[in-house]
Amino acid sequence: xxxxxxxxxxxxxxxxxxxxxxxxxxxxxxxxxxxxxxxxxxxxxxxxxxxxxxxxxxxxxxxxxxxxxxxxxxxxxxxxxxxxxxxxxxxxxxxxxxxxxxxxxxxxxxxxxxxxxx
Numbered sequence: 001x002x003x004x005x006x007x008x009x010x011x012x013x014x015x016x017x018x019x020x021x022x023x024x025x026x027x028x029x030x031x032x033x034x035x036x037x038x039x040x041x042x043x044x045x046x047x048x049x050x051x052x053x054x055x056x057x058x059x060x061x062x063x064x065x066x067x068x069x070x071x072x073x074x075x076x077x078x079x080x081x082x083x084x085x086x087x088x089x090x091x092x093x094x095x096x097x098x099x100x101x102x103x104x105x106x107x108x109x110x111x112x113x114x115x116x117x118x
Contacts, residue, residue: 002107002110002111003067003103003107004064004065004066004067004104004107005065006020006064006065006111008062008065009023009024009065017115017116017118020115021115021116023060023063023064024108025112027057027060027064028105028108028112031101031105034053034056035098037049038053038054038077038094038097038098039094039098042090047081047082047084047090050081050090050094051081054074054077054078054081055078057074058074058075058078061074064108067104069100070097070100070101073096073097073100074097076090077090077093077094077097080093
């Protein structure tokens, strides 16, 4: 079962998977660093850095059709880290996002291979 819905990404350039492949590859290349930055920012209570790092991946999460709960978690991470409020909930959201991201990355790797073989 696919976790990410690539319909929007594919609709941008119908009939040509090159752009979709490029977007997925770029996201996967930077994913580990981005997730580590989010985790480290949270663990050091550096909320402005957390906001910056979460905000950086927000467009990709939208474009790659992440599941609704992941998009919502990232949106709330952005809001709470920017306002530096409800820190307990913010930490819970970061923990949820970073624990679930690995299955998303695996799904994107699988879908990338499918796109390359089409």
